[in-house]
Amino acid sequence: MNKTSEQIDSGRRSFLGAAAGVAVVTVAPGVVLHRVASADPRSEPVTDAVRYGMLIDTTKCADGCSACVSACNEENGLNLQEMPEGMDPAKWDRQEARWIRKVKVQDNLTGRESNLPLMCQHCEHPPCVDVCPTSASFKRADGIVMVDRHLCIGCRYCMMACPYKARSFIHEAVEYKLTRAPRGKGCVESCNLCVHRRDNGENSTACVDACVAEGHNAIVFGDINDPESPLVKALALLPSRQIREDLALNTGVRYSGV
Amino acid sequence: MANAVVRGSLISVGLAGALCALAAQAAGDSFVVPGSKAAAQKNCVEPVDYMRRNHMEVIKHQRDATVHDGVRATNHSLAGCIECHVGYGSGGAPLPVNMEDQFCGACHNFAAVHLNCFDCHSTIPSAAPMRASLPGQVGQFAWLPPVGGDGFRMQVPQPEVGGEGN
Numbered sequence: 001m002n003k004t005s006e007q008i009d010s011g012r013r014s015f016l017g018a019a020a021g022v023a024v025v026t027v028a029p030g031v032v033l034h035r036v037a038s039a040d041p042r043s044e045p046v047t048d049a050v051r052y053g054m055l056i057d058t059t060k061c062a063d064g065c066s067a068c069v070s071a072c073n074e075e076n077g078l079n080l081q082e083m084p085e086g087m088d089p090a091k092w093d094r095q096e097a098r099w100i101r102k103v104k105v106q107d108n109l110t111g112r113e114s115n116l117p118l119m120c121q122h123c124e125h126p127p128c129v130d131v132c133p134t135s136a137s138f139k140r141a142d143g144i145v146m147v148d149r150h151l152c153i154g155c156r157y158c159m160m161a162c163p164y165k166a167r168s169f170i171h172e173a174v175e176y177k178l179t180r181a182p183r184g185k186g187c188v189e190s191c192n193l194c195v196h197r198r199d200n201g202e203n204s205t206a207c208v209d210a211c212v213a214e215g216h217n218a219i220v221f222g223d224i225n226d227p228e229s230p231l232v233k234a235l236a237l238l239p240s241r242q243i244r245e246d247l248a249l250n251t252g253v254r255y256s257g258v
Numbered sequence: 259m260a261n262a263v264v265r266g267s268l269i270s271v272g273l274a275g276a277l278c279a280l281a282a283q284a285a286g287d288s289f290v291v292p293g294s295k296a297a298a299q300k301n302c303v304e305p306v307d308y309m310r311r312n313h314m315e316v317i318k319h320q321r322d323a324t325v326h327d328g329v330r331a332t333n334h335s336l337a338g339c340i341e342c343h344v345g346y347g348s349g350g351a352p353l354p355v356n357m358e359d360q361f362c363g364a365c366h367n368f369a370a371v372h373l374n375c376f377d378c379h380s381t382i383p384s385a386a387p388m389r390a391s392l393p394g395q396v397g398q399f400a401w402l403p404p405v406g407g408d409g410f411r412m413q414v415p416q417p418e419v420g421g422e423g424n
Contacts, residue, residue, distance in 0.1 A: 043331035045323075140326065148325045149378055177380045179337050184378030199328040 041201035050223045051143035052193050053122065053252035054208075055234050058114040060218035068117050068219065069100045071210030075194060077178040084172050097168035097183075099191040100207060105258065114258045117207065117219070120145055120166040120191035121243065122252030128158035128167065137188075143224075143252050146192040154186040163244050166190045193221075224252065296342035303333035313339075317375075336375060341383050354381035 073079040076099060083092040100119045106112070126145045128137045136151035137158045147158075147167075159167045167190040170183060177183045180196040194205040208221045222231025240254040290296035302309045304316065320334035343361040345353045356363040356376045366373040 040331060041328075043329060045327035045329055138326070140328065142328070146325075150321060150325070173377070177378070179340070179380045179384040182378040182380070187378070195328070199324075199330050 042199055046140055046142040046198075048141045048143075049225065051225050051252065052198065053143065053222070053224045053231060053254065054193075054205075055220045055231055055238065055240055055254045055256060056116055057218050057220075057234075057238065057256045058116045059257040060216050061115045061117065062214075062216055062218075063104070063113075063115050065115075065214060065216065066102050067210040067214045067216075068207035069098075069102055071206040072100045072119075072191070075181075075206035077176070077181040077183060080174075080176040080178070082175065095169075095171050097170060097189060099166075099168070099189075101165070116255055116258065118164060118166070118243070119207075119253065120162075120193075121164055121249070122191075122193065124250035124252070126249065127161040127163065127247075131157040131161040133157065140195075142198065144193050144195055144198065145190075146195060147188050147190065149182065149184065149187040149189070152187040154188065156188060158188055162190075163247060163249075290342055303338070336379055337383070340379075340381070344382055352382040356381050 070079075078097055078099060081096055083089065083096075100117045103116055103118045105114050105116070122143055122145050124139075124143070126137070126139055129139055129145065132138075133155060134151045134153055136148045136153070137145070138148060139145050154169065156169055159165075159169060167188050169188050170185055173185045174183045183189065194202075197205065203221075205219075205221050208219045211217060211219045220231050220234045222229035224231060224235075226232060235254065238256040240256040241258065242249070242251045242254060243258075245251075296302070304312075309316070316334045317336050317339070320332060321336070323329040323332070324335065339362075340355050344355050345360050347353050353360050354363075354376070355361050356366075356373060358364060358367045362373060362376075
């Protein structure tokens, strides 16, 4: 009895195996049903399958805390900038490159205050890209808006076009810079969502790490296109809005509690 | 027809052999930092002869792939050049590659080709650890003419200067 059932089983197995083989061959040539994550993100070109973004919960953003700004400065070498000799410190304060600004906004009617970090909003329709005469200001396939310094001529139209004052111009020669964050006189720059971390396949930014380390957890970073990402889950949970949503830029950075 | 094929393949084998011989000969001169990643390799990322003439094209291609497509894994990144070719001073600190006696600066100074990669890019590996003084550093670039206070002295025969003039 046992012997017979074993024989029947092996026959079924070989049939099912052949059938499965035929099914795979039939489906595979025309259609890729599922794309797995790249094994080596450093060697794969970015695609529009992902769109990076952030949600900032201003109710958790603490007054007087600037951990995200400091972390950004260290990550991107902004802390290596030096005031040119003989410059008026007030002028340097206006000219020094900053990728994140800590902003306090107040509702004049109710007097309610909110704190928030303001950086490049990584718009879907970025005005800085529209106005750039050399295509130096561009949007990567994965939604990161950045400057190709090899093409930038330093005209600063993008700085004028940006509604968020997100961009900075480097006025003087820069002596110290990091390998991961090139910087030089005559080019415009802004937050690039820690693009070197994106290309290495890491899943956070310097500002997010700093906010978590401070225990505030006010910033969530992730892929807007991935329904399983913490960002999409947080966006589904919290009411959020874009700053200057009247401009219909579809920003990648959203704020909650303002 | 068959003869042509045989001749063609013989020529290509010969050319490849000649190229290898050239590369091997060039690899005999050391332009890399002892103990670096490059020192363990026979060639640069491409044959040395090719790199000498075309390194700028190679880097330029890579820069667009990196900035626009986020591709950083190829052999052709400027950061990779610096990591392998940076020299270290007697104190163990990395020396900027664009200094006039260092890997990039020495040639570019000699050829009078202005180099502005380093207006923006770092001239040393950012995370460069301090190294103990490495043997073989002195005279690493001895293949180039000596550096004077204001750049290279060209090896031009000087006319005799003396009281014998007419």
